Amino acid sequence: MNLLKPPIANFDFIIDLIPQKWPFIMVDKLHHFSEDRITSGFTIKADNLFYKDNVFNEPGLIENMAQTVAMHTGYKYYLKNEPAPIGYIGAIKKAEIFILPKLGDELVTTVDILHDIMGVTLVKAKVECNNKLVANSEIKTVLA
Template identity: 45%
Template structure:
């Protein structure tokens, strides 16, 4: 297993914003817990004013966006390690599979585990598993993201 390259988790909103191309109010990650070259663990505590709420819960679209931004945060940190001062823009190219087992409530903290499966040029195949604060898996996905220069 690869070693976590973070000395301590990144929890500063300002630092997280520097690592992803998304900006408020469309930010769906707030912590980077662990980072290796091929894996990462991110977090997100759902605010009551989040854009993609469905009542008191994060919508399916919000859960998918959180998983995609978890990959973006991994990429952004990787770029910062290699001296990039601005995160590259990317988007979801294909969602191969997504399974949402439960919708998290406002105030709940999510933890998402991302893994790069393979990468060809600017297309990255990634899997993600999101857990609630009780450690229950609430969503899984496999998607291809495309990075643009």
């Protein structure tokens, strides 16, 4: 294992941390990692599934938050030199969308791990863009 420290923008490495594959990738950078927090980045491109009518749509924002949770798990397992397990969204609660970002904007998504017990993780997520709050939610994920 090669110990990498954030910020990490190597796209091939990033996609190895998450179970999703092209064209369903909604993270492309790892800005910060700790045991209880992760911050990802994602630059919106015209070929993205959720880019339509000049904005990045709501499902893409939710998926960006969920993939940031998956990235946390993937990087944690990478540091242990173990393959990352597959996980699923168990619940999305209190999701609020305030702004729909535009082409070329970079989303900066911070996920705080509230509880991580027996493969069930509860997080609080927020997405920011251009120093403005774009979206937030609580997400529960479950490892397969």
